[in-house]
Amino acid sequence: MGLELENLGRRFGTIDAVLNLNLTLEEGEFVSLLGPSGCGKTTTLRMIAGFLDPTSGSITLNNRVLATTGASIPPEKRGMSMIFQSYAIWPNMTVAQNVAFGLKLRKLGTAEINRRVGEILEVVRLNQLANRYPSELSGGQQQRVALARAVVIRPEVLLLDEPLSNLDAALREEMRFEIKRIHDEFRITSVYVTHDQGEAMVTSDRIAVMNHGQIEQVDTPFELYNWPKTKFVASFIGRTNFLEARPAGERLEFDGFSLPASCCDTPPQQSGVLFSMRPQAFTLHAQEPANVNGPAMKGTVLERTFLGEHWDYTVRLGEATSIRTVAPPAAVFEIGSTPWVCLDQQQAVQMH
Amino acid sequence: MSTTTLTNVASRGGATRPRVGFLNRFQPSSLAFLGMSLVLVVLIVAPLTMLLVKSFTDPVTGGFTLANYIDAYGKARHVQALINTLYMGAAVVVLSLLFALPLAWGCTRTDMPFKNFVRAGVFGAFIIPPYLGGIGWILLAGPNSGWINRVWQGLTGSDTSIVNIFSFEGLVLVMAINLYFTMFVLISAAFEMLNSELEDAANILGAGPIRTAWKVTFPLVLPSILGSALLTFLVCIALYGVPALISIPARFPVVVIQLAEFFSFPLRIETAAAYSIPLLLITAALLLLQRMILARKGYTAVTGKGGERRLVRLGPWRWVLFGYSLFVVGLSVAMPLLVLVMAAFGRSWVGGLTLSNLTFENFDYVLFEHATSQQAIVTSLGLGAVSATVAVLLALSISYIVQRRLVPLSGVLGYLCMAPFVIPGIVLAIAFYAVYALPPVALYGTYTILALAFVTRFLPIAYTTGSAGVRAIHPEMEEAVRILGGGRLYAIRKVVAPLLKRPLAAGWLLIFVPAAQELSTAIFLVGPKTRVVSVVLLDMTEEGEMEKLAALGTVLLVIITAMVMIGIRTLGRDFMVRRS
Numbered sequence: 053m054g055l056e057l058e059n060l061g062r063r064f065g066t067i068d069a070v071l072n073l074n075l076t077l078e079e080g081e082f083v084s085l086l087g088p089s090g091c092g093k094t095t096t097l098r099m100i101a102g103f104l105d106p107t108s109g110s111i112t113l114n115n116r117v118l119a120t121t122g123a124s125i126p127p128e129k130r131g132m133s134m135i136f137q138s139y140a141i142w143p144n145m146t147v148a149q150n151v152a153f154g155l156k157l158r159k160l161g162t163a164e165i166n167r168r169v170g171e172i173l174e175v176v177r178l179n180q181l182a183n184r185y186p187s188e189l190s191g192g193q194q195q196r197v198a199l200a201r202a203v204v205i206r207p208e209v210l211l212l213d214e215p216l217s218n219l220d221a222a223l224r225e226e227m228r229f230e231i232k233r234i235h236d237e238f239r240i241t242s243v244y245v246t247h248d249q250g251e252a253m254v255t256s257d258r259i260a261v262m263n264h265g266q267i268e269q270v271d272t273p274f275e276l277y278n279w280p281k282t283k284f285v286a287s288f289i290g291r292t293n294f295l296e297a298r299p300a301g302e303r304l305e306f307d308g309f310s311l312p313a314s315c316c317d318t319p320p321q322q323s324g325v326l327f328s329m330r331p332q333a334f335t336l337h338a339q340e341p342a343n344v345n346g347p348a349m350k351g352t353v354l355e356r357t358f359l360g361e362h363w364d365y366t367v368r369l370g371e372a373t374s375i376r377t378v379a380p381p382a383a384v385f386e387i388g389s390t391p392w393v394c395l396d397q398q399q400a401v402q403m404h
Numbered sequence: 405m406s407t408t409t410l411t412n413v414a415s416r417g418g419a420t421r422p423r424v425g426f427l428n429r430f431q432p433s434s435l436a437f438l439g440m441s442l443v444l445v446v447l448i449v450a451p452l453t454m455l456l457v458k459s460f461t462d463p464v465t466g467g468f469t470l471a472n473y474i475d476a477y478g479k480a481r482h483v484q485a486l487i488n489t490l491y492m493g494a495a496v497v498v499l500s501l502l503f504a505l506p507l508a509w510g511c512t513r514t515d516m517p518f519k520n521f522v523r524a525g526v527f528g529a530f531i532i533p534p535y536l537g538g539i540g541w542i543l544l545a546g547p548n549s550g551w552i553n554r555v556w557q558g559l560t561g562s563d564t565s566i567v568n569i570f571s572f573e574g575l576v577l578v579m580a581i582n583l584y585f586t587m588f589v590l591i592s593a594a595f596e597m598l599n600s601e602l603e604d605a606a607n608i609l610g611a612g613p614i615r616t617a618w619k620v621t622f623p624l625v626l627p628s629i630l631g632s633a634l635l636t637f638l639v640c641i642a643l644y645g646v647p648a649l650i651s652i653p654a655r656f657p658v659v660v661i662q663l664a665e666f667f668s669f670p671l672r673i674e675t676a677a678a679y680s681i682p683l684l685l686i687t688a689a690l691l692l693l694q695r696m697i698l699a700r701k702g703y704t705a706v707t708g709k710g711g712e713r714r715l716v717r718l719g720p721w722r723w724v725l726f727g728y729s730l731f732v733v734g735l736s737v738a739m740p741l742l743v744l745v746m747a748a749f750g751r752s753w754v755g756g757l758t759l760s761n762l763t764f765e766n767f768d769y770v771l772f773e774h775a776t777s778q779q780a781i782v783t784s785l786g787l788g789a790v791s792a793t794v795a796v797l798l799a800l801s802i803s804y805i806v807q808r809r810l811v812p813l814s815g816v817l818g819y820l821c822m823a824p825f826v827i828p829g830i831v832l833a834i835a836f837y838a839v840y841a842l843p844p845v846a847l848y849g850t851y852t853i854l855a856l857a858f859v860t861r862f863l864p865i866a867y868t869t870g871s872a873g874v875r876a877i878h879p880e881m882e883e884a885v886r887i888l889g890g891g892r893l894y895a896i897r898k899v900v901a902p903l904l905k906r907p908l909a910a911g912w913l914l915i916f917v918p919a920a921q922e923l924s925t926a927i928f929l930v931g932p933k934t935r936v937v938s939v940v941l942l943d944m945t946e947e948g949e950m951e952k953l954a955a956l957g958t959v960l961l962v963i964i965t966a967m968v969m970i971g972i973r974t975l976g977r978d979f980m981v982r983r984s
Contacts, residue, residue, distance in 0.1 A: 101883075101887055102886075102887075103883055103886075126886070126891075127883070127886040127887050128885075128886045128887070128888075128889045128890055128891055129889075130887075131889075132887055133887055133888055134883070134884065134887040136880040136883065136884060137880070138878050138880045140878060140880035140881045140883065140884035142881060142884070142898075142899050142903075143903065144899070144902040144903055153885070153888060153890075153898075154888035154889060157888060157889040157890050157894075158889065201884075201888070205888060205889075211887070
């Protein structure tokens with residue numbers, strides 16, 4: 053059940069925009085496709101919508117095949133709806149007419165249409181503006197119209213194509229939660245395309261991080277952040293330090309410190325193992341700390357930036373390794389000072 | 405939930421390919437593509453092919469021959485006409501630029517006073533068809549009896565003429581005052597798009613306003629200048645009306661007059677075809693040249709994005725520029741219009757503004773008595789309306805197919821639509837004559853052949869407008885319809901068509917005005933019963949009925965102006981600015 057993408061692929065000329073993509077959404081689940089531009093996320097979304105035909109693989113919705121190689125149900129017969137990057141609010145129709153459009157296509161009675169349009173406009177707080185034309189609305193209001201128009205038909209799947217990228221920062225923040233709220237209310241299976249990890253983390257049940265036409269990892273935001281599987285995922289979601297270790301018997305030798313070999317979840321190779329360690333995996337202390345869950349060593353402060361809510365330090369460890377870490381505002385260390393640096397070894401994650 | 409199912413769950417995947425009926429895959433867009441291709445073959449491919457074929461066909465035996473070319477270019481007189489034509493075209497381009505460039509710059513980039521007045525004046529040049537402007541100038545500057553000469557004689561007591569419109573200079577002047585309008589529009593549009601910051605950058609480095617204009621502004625609009633110069637040249641060498649009025653008395657033979665001679669008795673369609681092929685080649689070569697010139701330099705700076713536009717302060721020079729604009733508008737619109745209207749209300753056009761000379765007889769004559777003029781007005785307006793409608797709808801369908809890439813190779817349709825742009829109007833008429841006038845089609849003397857030719861002639865204008873319109877509609881507007889359950893045709897009906905109303909109406913008017921007055925294409929295609937107003941006017945000139953002719957011209961101008969005014973009311977003043 054739900055929405056299934058199986059070995060999905062799309063080739064443009066000689067380039068595979070999407071290749072062997074597998075993803076299953078449970079009914080009512082909200083999944084984001086997150087990745088840099090050109091990673092194939094929009095191509096994937098447009099294949100789900102039916103605007104692009106896959107060149108390999110298949111798309112299935114609740115056991116109904118929507119598309120396979122060389123055969124595809126057109127978008128108008130898929131029972132989905134979509135929020136577009138440009139909103140695509142029809143300027144020749146009022147807010148109410150825009151929202152009622154899909155309902156009219158479903159041949160509902162006038163009374164029923166009016167009732168449902170009124171309801172959904174209430175939900176997105178636009179009931180005062182029902183008879184305005186789109187040109188008389190602000191960007192945020194247009195976005196709400198798009199949302200209402202897409203949701204009002206109770207689609208089987210809701211597709212969102214970078215819907216917030218045209219809004220200013222404050223509005224974007226607000227609309228993230230708006231989308232989350234609407235999803236919590238209607239539980240529509242949703243696919244959300246974005247390159248903004250913040251948006252993805254606020255809205256999604258799970259995030260699929262895409263790169264070069266393939267999914268690198270699908271997990272909840274919490275798991276993605278704390279246990280990224282690949283270097284790409286670790287660097288795309290949040291900030292991190294990549295440190296390389298040399299396996300030496302029971303230990304992993306880093307520049308300036310070592311960790312037990314048990315930190316590796318798969319056996320290390322001869323050449324070296326790459327680890328991702330988030331800035332907050334390191335803590336800075338003026339005195340040598342006791343009871344720490346990992347190695348402690350002396351470091352040298354190279355750079356620092358005060359950002360109000362925290363300090364951002366660059367600290368040198370060992371011979372030629374520098375890491376970035378964060379510290380609370382009260383933890384003041386001058387450049388050139390040598391505080392103790394502690395690592396929570398549970399937050400050292402092996403890259404694959 | 406839809407009931408369309410491709411296959412059942414068990415057999416999905418790569419092993420068993422789901423069965424999809426032919427009809428599921430067959431899209432109406434393919435059918436539309438076929439239909440459009442067919443229409444374009446009728447309108448463009450067939451006539452042009454036939455023109456080429458005819459030029460190599462022996463009129464008697466029907467076999468292959470080169471004799472037509474020898475016939476066409478074997479005489480020195482015929483070659484001279486071609487050279488004269490190119491010479492005239494070049495001179496007209498230069499003079500038109502002298503008219504259009506300062507006015508366009510003044511109206512868009514400077515603080516020249518009364519800009520709207522100047523714009524309206526220039527717009528008058530668009531409404532007045534070339535042959536009426538020409539007739540106005542014959543009344544103004546005809547030897548001896550022309551108004552200018554008579555005023556001069558009255559002032560000085562001399563009996564010599566100072567101006568003679570029946571000369572090379574006269575021909576070039578009348579051409580230029582009728583053609584600089586297009587240049588003005590295209591160059592103005594380029595000036596409007598120009599970002600002031602580019603000029604500011606020159607100013608801050610120490611360049612004064614004139615230097616900035618010369619070093620920065622004009623080079624940036626050079627593509628538009630070149631493009632419009634080329635367009636003017638092409639229109640000029642293929643224009644029939646003005647040479648018909650002036651070049652014969654001026655003893656300055658040009659190509660169009662020679663072509664008309666081939667079309668008079670005995671009809672030599674094959675020779676005419678052969679004679680017009682070089683005209684086509686010149687046109688194609690010039691367009692190629694333009695592409696090469698423009699491709700070499702990066703002119704991408706001319707974009708509409710960002711930066712406010714500030715006007716250049718000219719100081720006292722603004723009045724000089726305004727004076728010059730008045731002069732140009734006077735030459736091109738006010739003076740010919742004035743003498744034309746005076747003649748229309750006069751018993752004798754030389755009589756002047758006296759009460760005893762005033763009469764309405766001319767109007768009475770052309771509206772109610774003359775055998776064909778009343779009918780001709782109706783024919784012209786009807787043909788204009790029909791061709792504009794057909795051209796706009798056709799161009800819209802094709803731009804949609806091309807812009808949305810509904811079928812592979814759809815770009816070809818777009819190129820075909822623009823092809824008539826390189827076909828001089830009079831050559832188009834010959835091509836149409838060659839393929840549709842004669843048996844087996846035998847459309848000669850019908851409204852159909854005129855309408856077909858007009859649609860073809862104005863298809864590029866329609867396509868440019870339609871294309872810009874479709875491009876302005878984000879594809880997501882339609883995708884939003886489709887994802888909600890509406891088909892493509894539903895999306896076109898509910899979203900695309902309503903959004904295109906305004907640009908389409910503008911395109912319609914842009915075609916209607918010249919189509920209702922078209923002469924060059926009509927001249928060889930009209931039959932005794934399908935005479936259009938322009939042809940009737942030309943006949944009246946030959947009969948020397950200047951007052952009646954002026955009255956008919958005035959009626960035509962009043963109708964067209966009224967329609968344009970309505971257009972401006974509903975569409976806004978800027979509808980003339982083409983976005984291409």
